[in-house]
Amino acid sequence: MRIALFITCLxxxxxxxxxxxxxxxxxRLGCEVEFPQSxxxxxxxxxxxxxRRECVPLVRRFADAFTGxxxxxxxxxxxxxxxxxxxxxxxxxxxxxxxSAAVSAAPPVYELSEFLVRVLQVxxxxxxxxxxxxxxxxxHSLRVLGVGDAPAALLRAVxxxxxxxxxxxxxxxxxxxxFALKNADTSVAMCAxxxxxxxxxxxxxxxxxxNSCLTHIGGMLSRLRAGVRxxxxxxxxxxxxxxxxxxxxxxxxxVKSP
Amino acid sequence: MSGATxxxxxxxxxxxxxxxxxxxxxxxxxxxxxxxxxxxxxxVGELDDWQELREAGRAIKERTLRHLDRYLLQLExxxxxxxxxxxxxxDAEEASRIVVDLVRSTGxxxxxxxxxxxxxxxxxxxALAEAGIAAYETDLAELIVQLGEDLPSHLLVPAIHRNRxxxxxxxxxxxxxxxxxxPDGLGDAPAELAEAARRHLREKFLRAKVAVSGANxxxxxxxxxxxxxxxxxxxxxxxxxxxxxxxxGIEKVVxxxxxxxxxxxxxxxxxxGERMNPYTSTWTxTxTxTxTxTxTxTxxxxxxxxxxxxxxxxxxxVLLDGGxxxxxxxxxxxxxxxxIRCSACLNVCPVYERVGGHAYGSxxxxxxxxxxxxxxxxxxxxxxxxxxxxxxxxxxxxxxxPVKINIPDVLVHLRARMVDGGRRxxxxxxxxxxxxxxxxxxxxxxxxxxxxxxxxxAGRLLPGRRGRGASRLPGPLSAWTDARDxxxxxxxxxxxxxxxxxx
Numbered sequence: 001m002r003i004a005l006f007i008t009c010l011x012x013x014x015x016x017x018x019x020x021x022x023x024x025x026x027x028r029l030g031c032e033v034e035f036p037q038s039x040x041x042x043x044x045x046x047x048x049x050x051x052r053r054e055c056v057p058l059v060r061r062f063a064d065a066f067t068g069x070x071x072x073x074x075x076x077x078x079x080x081x082x083x084x085x086x087x088x089x090x091x092x093x094x095x096x097x098x099x100s101a102a103v104s105a106a107p108p109v110y111e112l113s114e115f116l117v118r119v120l121q122v123x124x125x126x127x128x129x130x131x132x133x134x135x136x137x138x139x140h141s142l143r144v145l146g147v148g149d150a151p152a153a154l155l156r157a158v159x160x161x162x163x164x165x166x167x168x169x170x171x172x173x174x175x176x177x178x179f180a181l182k183n184a185d186t187s188v189a190m191c192a193x194x195x196x197x198x199x200x201x202x203x204x205x206x207x208x209x210x211n212s213c214l215t216h217i218g219g220m221l222s223r224l225r226a227g228v229r230x231x232x233x234x235x236x237x238x239x240x241x242x243x244x245x246x247x248x249x250x251x252x253x254x255v256k257s258p
Numbered sequence: 259m260s261g262a263t264x265x266x267x268x269x270x271x272x273x274x275x276x277x278x279x280x281x282x283x284x285x286x287x288x289x290x291x292x293x294x295x296x297x298x299x300x301x302v303g304e305l306d307d308w309q310e311l312r313e314a315g316r317a318i319k320e321r322t323l324r325h326l327d328r329y330l331l332q333l334e335x336x337x338x339x340x341x342x343x344x345x346x347x348x349d350a351e352e353a354s355r356i357v358v359d360l361v362r363s364t365g366x367x368x369x370x371x372x373x374x375x376x377x378x379x380x381x382x383x384x385a386l387a388e389a390g391i392a393a394y395e396t397d398l399a400e401l402i403v404q405l406g407e408d409l410p411s412h413l414l415v416p417a418i419h420r421n422r423x424x425x426x427x428x429x430x431x432x433x434x435x436x437x438x439x440x441p442d443g444l445g446d447a448p449a450e451l452a453e454a455a456r457r458h459l460r461e462k463f464l465r466a467k468v469a470v471s472g473a474n475x476x477x478x479x480x481x482x483x484x485x486x487x488x489x490x491x492x493x494x495x496x497x498x499x500x501x502x503x504x505x506x507g508i509e510k511v512v513x514x515x516x517x518x519x520x521x522x523x524x525x526x527x528x529x530x531g532e533r534m535n536p537y538t539s540t541w542t543x544t545x546t547x548t549x550t551x552t553x554t555x556t557x558x559x560x561x562x563x564x565x566x567x568x569x570x571x572x573x574x575x576v577l578l579d580g581g582x583x584x585x586x587x588x589x590x591x592x593x594x595x596x597x598i599r600c601s602a603c604l605n606v607c608p609v610y611e612r613v614g615g616h617a618y619g620s621x622x623x624x625x626x627x628x629x630x631x632x633x634x635x636x637x638x639x640x641x642x643x644x645x646x647x648x649x650x651x652x653x654x655x656x657x658x659x660p661v662k663i664n665i666p667d668v669l670v671h672l673r674a675r676m677v678d679g680g681r682r683x684x685x686x687x688x689x690x691x692x693x694x695x696x697x698x699x700x701x702x703x704x705x706x707x708x709x710x711x712x713x714x715x716a717g718r719l720l721p722g723r724r725g726r727g728a729s730r731l732p733g734p735l736s737a738w739t740d741a742r743d744x745x746x747x748x749x750x751x752x753x754x755x756x757x758x759x760x761x
Contacts, residue, residue, distance in 0.1 A: 045696070186609055216742065219738070
C-alpha cells in the first residue's frame, strides 16, 4: 500500500513535530510513508470563510499532489473532513469538469486515528507515555468524520498513561478558523470554559487530533501559565520507552540514553 | 407595553461582547441549556428509529416545499370550505395591516395572544399598539418578557435569560399596571410565580373577544391548523374568544395527517425533551362549512361556534411570505424553511450558550437564526451579514436537528454569498486581499516554503515573544493575542525536515 502523508499547512509550518511523529509511528507499524512535496493546503480556511473562488487552486493542488497513492493519512480531523466532504463541492461550484473528475479519482483520505483503527486495525501501537493526559475530541473528527472511540481506544492502550476524562469534552473550544478573530470575544469565552475543564482534570498534557484546536486551547493555557502542555495524538502514540517527543510545539526530539 | 425591538441592533460581534459581560446571563443560560440538553438526549435516546424519523421529517419538508404552491392552494380551499377565511400577506407590513384591520372590524381594543414566532417576526404587537389595540401575551415566558419590556431570547423559552428572582421582581413591578397585580409577599418559588401568572391571565382569558395565534403546522388535506404547547394557555386563547386570527409562514403547511404524525413525534422530543407535549390543539375553520376535524390529537376542534357549540365564530388565517419565496429560490439555503422551531440547535450551540439570544439581533436566534434571518430579511444590513459568521461550524446543531437542516453547510454557503456580493466593491476589504494572498502562496509549494522561511525569521523578531509563542501580534491578529499566545513558525518546517533527512 502506497501511503501518502498529508501534513496540512498548519502542522507543516507551526507544528512539524507532529509530522515527524506520524512518520515515526507509521514506520514503526511497518508502513512505508511518502511525503508528496507538491502538497500545500486543503483550502479549508478559504472555503469556510466564504472564499470559494480562492479555494479552487488549492483543491486542484491537492488532487494533483496525491494522485496515484492508495491512501492519504493526515493528522487532522478537520482537514480530512474538508477534503472528504467538500472538495467535490468546490470543484462542482467552479464548474470545472476535469477538476471534478480528479477529485473523484483521488485516493481516500483518513484522519490518523481512523487509519490506525479502521484500516490497519491496531489499537495498541506499542507506545509508552507515563503522564496524566486528558483528551479533547475535536468537532470535525467527532461530527463530520465520526471517528468515534478510535482516539480514546488508541490512548487507552498506551503503556503508563493516566488517561482522565475531560468534562464537557464534546463542546467546541471556540477556534472555528477565522471565527477566533471575527468573534474573538465569544471565541475566548468558549476557550476559557474549555481551559477550566482541562485544568480541572489535573492533567499535565492536553491531547487532541487537530493542531488547530490545540494551538487555540494551548495559546490560552500558555498565556495563563497554566502548567498544562498540548500534544497531538500522533506525538503520544509515537513515544516509546526509547523515544520521547516532548511537546507539540517543541522542535527537538530526544533519544533517551539507555 | 412592549417598546423593545430588534431593529437597529449592532452586528453580532459587538452585541455578543456586551452579552458576554453579563455574568447573571451567562449563569442562567449555562444552567438552562444544560438542563434542556440533558432532557432531549434522554427523550431521543428512547427511540430506536430516531434517525429514520429525522429522515422522514426532512423528506416530507423537502417534498412539501417542492410543491408548495399546490399545497397552499389546497389549504386555502379547505379552510374556506370549513368556514374560515384565508388572507395572503406579501411581507410583515401587509400581514400586520391585515390583522389590525380584522381586529378593528370587531370593534375590540384588546386581544389575547398564543405564543407565536410569526407575529414577532412581523412586529404585530407594535403595529397593534400603534392602532390603539392592547395585545396580551399569555404564554408564561412571553408574559415575563412582555411585562419586563424585554425581548425574547429563545424560540421556546423566550425568558431563558431570566432566573426566578428576576421574574419575581418583574411580576411585582409590572403586573398591576396591566391587570391583576401580583400578590403582596410573592416569593420566587416556581409554584408561587405560576399562580400569580394564572390569576393575572385568567382575567384576560375570560374577557377577551379576540385571540391571535400562530400555527406550528397547517394540514393542507383538511385545512386544519395545529398549535403545540405546554401550558394550556394557548388552548384558552384558541377556544374562548369569538374571533381567532392565526398568522403563519407559508412553509408551515404539511400535506396530510400522516405527515403531521412524524412531526408530532420529532417536535416535543427535540424541544422540551418530552415524549409528547401536554397540549396539542387542532381546529378546522369554524366548522360551519363542509370541513371536518378528524384527528388523533389530544383535542380536536371543528370549531362548531356558529352551530351553537364551542369555539370561535370567526377564523382568519393570514399566510405570510416575508422573504420565504426568496429563500425557496436558493437551492442550498432553502432547507432553512424545514425548521419546525424546536430550538434544539440553540440548546446545543456553544455560541448561543454563552451569548444568549439577544446578540443575534433577530427574532430567530441561535444557529437557525443565523441562517434564517439573513435569508428572510434579505441580508442587506451589517447585522444580517455578521450572522453567518456567528458560528465555529462545530456541527452540534446539525447533529440534533430533527429535520436534518445542515446548518453548517448553509452557514458556509451564506458566507460565500456575502463574499461574492462584496466582490463588486471597487475597494476590496483587507480580508479579501489577505485571502487572495494566502491562496496565491498556498497554490505553489515553493511559495509556501519561502513563506515558511520568512515567517520563521519574522517570528524571531516578534516583540513579546516567549518560548515558542508570541504574546502580541500586530493588526487584526491582535484579536487572537489579546487573550491567547500565538504560535510562531518553526525554525525548520516539516517539508524542510523531510527534504533534509529523507531526500
